[in-house]
Amino acid sequence: MRVQPEEFRPAAGFPPATRDDWRRLAVGVLRGSGVEAGSPEEALASLSFTTYDGVTIAPLYDAADLPGDAGLPGFAPYVRGSRAAGAAPGGWDVRQRHAHPDPAATREAALADLENGVTSLWLVLGEDGLDPAALPQALDGVHLDLAPVVLDAGARTQEAADAYLRLAAGLGVAPAGGNLGADPLGLRARTGVRAPLTEPAALAALARRAAEFPGLRALTVDATPYHDAGGGDAEELGCSIATGVAYLRALTDAGLTIEEAFGQIEFRYAATADQFLTMAKFRAARRLWARVAEACGVPGHGGQVQHAVTSSAMMTARDPWVNMLRTTLACFGAGTGGAQAVTVQPFDARLGLPDAFARRVARNTHALLVEEAGVAHVLDPAGGSWYVERLTADLAEAAWQWFQDIERAGGAAAALDRLVPERLAATWARRSRDIAHRTYPITGVSEFPDPRERRLVxxxxxxxxxxxxxxxxxxxxxxxxxxRADRAAGAEARPAVFLATIGPVAAHTARASFAANLFQAGGLATVASGPGTDPAAIAEAFRRSGTSVACLCSSDKLYAEHAVPVAAALREAGAKSVWLAGKGRYDGVDAVLHAGCDALDVLHATFDDLGVAP
Structure with a gap:
């Protein structure tokens, strides 16, 4: 029988490695790949990138990057979780959103969800969803003492809260937690409407009603409008903390104690397919709210209650099946990041009201992660990760600075007039440029589009x-x-671009594939000439294609010999514009396509040249 030694060191036989060793090796690799890196610092900089919040993501982290003690789950500063280990053995609360205006359809979907793994309901009411008066019909058969309900009624919050509490009282049960959904600043961010519940007395009255039921809260700080406006993670966090502080002031001004005020607020954040940034965002949010509680003199009440919802901005209408992958990553990041409740949006959410299959897939995403992958067995699995701990601290610092900017502007309400919209618009402009240049790729849309896709209805x-x-x-x-391309294809053949594939297959395949991928991202078809170098043959194939735009595709070596005569032949055959996949300047070529070019500019110019109607 073999006995394992008391201390096992897997790396004992290897010399110790340092960050300087890695830097020296990185310089050698970069130089070998043609990247200029004169010093280890330049090498590190060339491999780093900066988020939209100005946080630098380095290529390597070690123990020196740890920002300090993150504490323990369930204890301030709550970075490692607002609950202690073992508090939620079943994983996070599986919260499904329902926005169907038909109460019968909502009831059917809600009951199906609850019977198949969903543990709480999020109901959208008012103009965006269900009429509050229809709550008794929509919740018929739902055990309100077992299934928490979160209301999201906007300007009709008071009406919806009255209807919900009246329904529970009529059934003789106490609501099993949930939230009444008062969020006047969130409503203003989404719609510009100044809700009736902007007065501290009204918010406090609703909070006192909610306090009669253990686990029921009155206020939601919905930070998703800032994310949906194109903001970065730190901007979303800073806006949420400013809103939370505004609600604390309103509640305490109306007579609630600071402890009571903290107990009435829940936060809602967007979760994206960037799993590490999502983990760090939820961890950073708890650190920030704990800092607010500490400043208020109640550090033990700073455990933030968090509801994660998969990002609406990242969802696509085209190739919506890829949304399943996006939401799975987002759910994973939010769950392992410590969110108490997680909503996975159905993969067809961008197309309209989701069907039963899409809701089932959304439910099963939780089941896959919690029950099969076991990701909820460990609280804060990212804890101790040099990368995630550093990212959490940097994100929290950037968010805190933004929160202070909002406070200096007069608080969350005043900042919504100008400061917040301008800041978010600037971030969205940067992100838009990256999307246009495809350095922020969108699978199934800007990258690897399916030109034969049938759009779901x-x-x-x-x-x-x-x-x-x-x-x-x-x-x-x-x-x-x-x-736009689909509308044009409805009357006749789909608008197309001719690919002049010069030389043998091995010479043109890479750039022809690149060009086809770019044009298909705009819904355009591509027609290839086939291998060959004869300008007359390529021109004849172009005439048969029926298009007026061409793109040369080949190697640099073959371009040197054939690009100019082929471009001239295409011009004689009626080409209105001629692109070239690659780099270089050649007579007869209007512009080049290359990795990092502005794909949207290319597509708009091509649409104009093809005469495709707006």
């Missing part, structure tokens, strides 16, 4: 009220072009 969802911050779609610019 769903019943239209209620149109959300506008008037506040904009609602952006990361894939929006490309999907608008796809729609």
């Amino acid at each position: 769903r019943p239209p969802a209620p149109e959300p009220a506008g008037g506040g911050l904009p609602r952006v779609r990361y894939a929006g610019a490309y999907e608008d072009l796809r729609d």
Whole structure:
């Protein structure tokens, strides 16, 4: 029988490695790949990148990057979780959103969800969803003492809260937690409407009613409007903390104790497919709220209650099946980041009202992660990770600085007039540039689009009220072009670009694939000439294609010999514009396509040259 030694050191036989050793090796690798890196510091900088919040992501982390003791789960500063180990053995609260205006449809979907793994309901009421008066019909058969309900009624919050509490009282049960959904600043951010519940007395009255039931809260700080407007993670966090502080002031001004005020607020954040940033965001949010509680003199009440919802901005209407992957990563990041409740949006949410299959997939995403992958067995699995701990601290610092900017501007309400919209617009402009240049790729849309895709059809969802911050779609610019191409294809053949594939297959395949991928991202078809170098043959194939735009595809070596004569032949055959996949300047070529070029500019110019109607 073999006995394992008391101390096992897997790396004992290897010499110790330092960060300086890695830097020296990185310089050698970069130089070998053609990247200029004169010093280890330059090598490190070339491999780093900066988030939209100005946080630097380094290529390597070690123990020196740890920002300090993150504490223990359930204890201040709550970075490692607002609950102690063992408090939630079943994983996070599986919260499903329902916005169907038909109470019968809502009831059917809600009961199906609850019977198949969902543990709480999030109901959208008012103009964006269900009429509050229909709550008794929509919740018929739901055990309100077992299934928490979160209301989201906007300007009709008071009406919805009255209807919900009256329903529970009529059934003789106490609500099993949940939230009444008062969020006047969130409503203003979404719609520009100043809700009736802006007065401290009204908020406090609702909070006192909620306090009669253990686990029921009155206020939600919904930070998703800032994310949906194109903001960065730190900007979303800073806006949420400023809003939370505004609600603390309102509640305490109306007579609640500071402890009571903290106990009435829940936070809602967007979770994205960037799993590490999502983990860090939820951890940073808890650190920030704990800092507020410490400043208020009640550090033991700073355990933030968090509800994660998978990002609406990242969802696509095209190739919506990829949304399953995006939401799985987002759910993983939020759950392992410590969110108490997680909502996975159905993969067809961008298309309208989701069907039963999409809701089932959303439910099963939780089941896959919690029950099969076991990711909820350990609280804060990222704790101690040099990368995630550093990212958490840097994100919290950036968010705190933004929160202070908002406070200096007069607080969350005053900042919504100008400061917040301008800051978010600037961030969205940077992100938009990256999307246009495809350095922020969107799978199935800007990268690897399926030109033969049949768009799914769903019943239209209620149109959300506008008037506040904009609602952006990361894939929006490309999907608008796809729609434009589809409309043109409805009358005749799909608009197409001719690919002049010069030389043998091995010489042109890479750049032909690159060009096809770019043009198809706008919904355009591509027609290839086939291998060959004869300008006359390529020109004849171009005439048969029926298009007026061409793109040369080949190697640099073959371009040197054939690009100019082929471009001239295409011009004689009627080409209105000639692109070239690669780099270099050649007579007869209008512009080049290359990695990092502005794909949206290329597509708009091509649409104009093809005469595709807006």
